[in-house]
Amino acid sequence: MPLFASLIEQPRTTLLDILKQNLEITRRETHIDRKVLIGEHDLGMSPKWGVGESIRNVAEEINEEYTDEKLTGVLLCYPIYFCVVIDGSENTLSKFITMLIKKYGSQIRKFKMLAHFHNIYARFVDDWIVASGKPPKLWKKMPTDADIERTFKYVTFCVKKLFGLCTQIKQQTPQVQGAVSTLEIGKSSMSFEYSTTTLESSISLLNTGPVSSFGAQDKGNKWRDFLPEYGLLQFLLDSPYVTNVFDLLNKMKTVPVLDITEDFCWPHGESINIDDFFNKPSDPASDLPLR
Numbered sequence: 001m002p003l004f005a006s007l008i009e010q011p012r013t014t015l016l017d018i019l020k021q022n023l024e025i026t027r028r029e030t031h032i033d034r035k036v037l038i039g040e041h042d043l044g045m046s047p048k049w050g051v052g053e054s055i056r057n058v059a060e061e062i063n064e065e066y067t068d069e070k071l072t073g074v075l076l077c078y079p080i081y082f083c084v085v086i087d088g089s090e091n092t093l094s095k096f097i098t099m100l101i102k103k104y105g106s107q108i109r110k111f112k113m114l115a116h117f118h119n120i121y122a123r124f125v126d127d128w129i130v131a132s133g134k135p136p137k138l139w140k141k142m143p144t145d146a147d148i149e150r151t152f153k154y155v156t157f158c159v160k161k162l163f164g165l166c167t168q169i170k171q172q173t174p175q176v177q178g179a180v181s182t183l184e185i186g187k188s189s190m191s192f193e194y195s196t197t198t199l200e201s202s203i204s205l206l207n208t209g210p211v212s213s214f215g216a217q218d219k220g221n222k223w224r225d226f227l228p229e230y231g232l233l234q235f236l237l238d239s240p241y242v243t244n245v246f247d248l249l250n251k252m253k254t255v256p257v258l259d260i261t262e263d264f265c266w267p268h269g270e271s272i273n274i275d276d277f278f279n280k281p282s283d284p285a286s287d288l289p290l291r
Helices: 014-025 052-063 089-105 146-174 217-226 230-238 247-252 262-265
Strands: 033-041 073-076 081-088 108-117 128-132 178-184 186-194
Touching: 014 108, 014 247, 033 089, 033 146, 033 230, 052 073, 052 081, 052 128, 073 146, 081 089, 081 230, 089 108, 089 128, 089 247, 108 146, 108 230, 108 247, 128 146, 146 178
Parallel strands: 073 128
Antiparallel strands: 033 081, 033 108, 073 081, 128 186, 178 186
């Protein structure tokens, strides 16, 4: 009898086991991705049918269906621009882009994706928040001939601003679900609200956090620093180096044509054709007519 026949094999932990265990600990169905999207719109700023309500309705419609991971995020609205930091599964994010373009594609003039993060650690917010405000002005004009390296420095700058805004909202939002809160930012006002039913009481952010150490004017300037400028958004929307969401959607709908010969044969033949595999090869010495 061989020596190793009596040894008991230890249980093996596969990568799938670790993935299932982590999803069970975090109470998730699948991993969560994050997209950062910007756009130029003609939807207006009306609280009933404007850009905030239109995009929020798309997210809520998807969440009401059967989804593995619901959509949550922060939507920043400007009169002609919008910025979205949205979290969800890969499937729900694809549904969001498809449905948004299907419903309001004619009113969205430009639509770009700044970044896509896979398997994020945690969501920024647990609900859908719509924010609006007046950003500061740029000190100088954006370059018109920026190369790809310089362009993505501006992309990183814009994404960091939006992430800073999401972090501030997460830290300052009231724990009461469905509340409407307003924060004065300098001479303008910035408001954000939850997508659930509105409560009768209104909670001011200036009374929810430790703001006694600085005045409302300083706090307003701090919040305005996280709002991307109009010129920066227009530069990114016009840049050919930033991913166009309309082109991305067309690629998602198109099934790639596979060249079987090129994919499964190595080295690649110069004159190999899949239709000639069963044809008898010709021998010029014997097949060609002789004079």
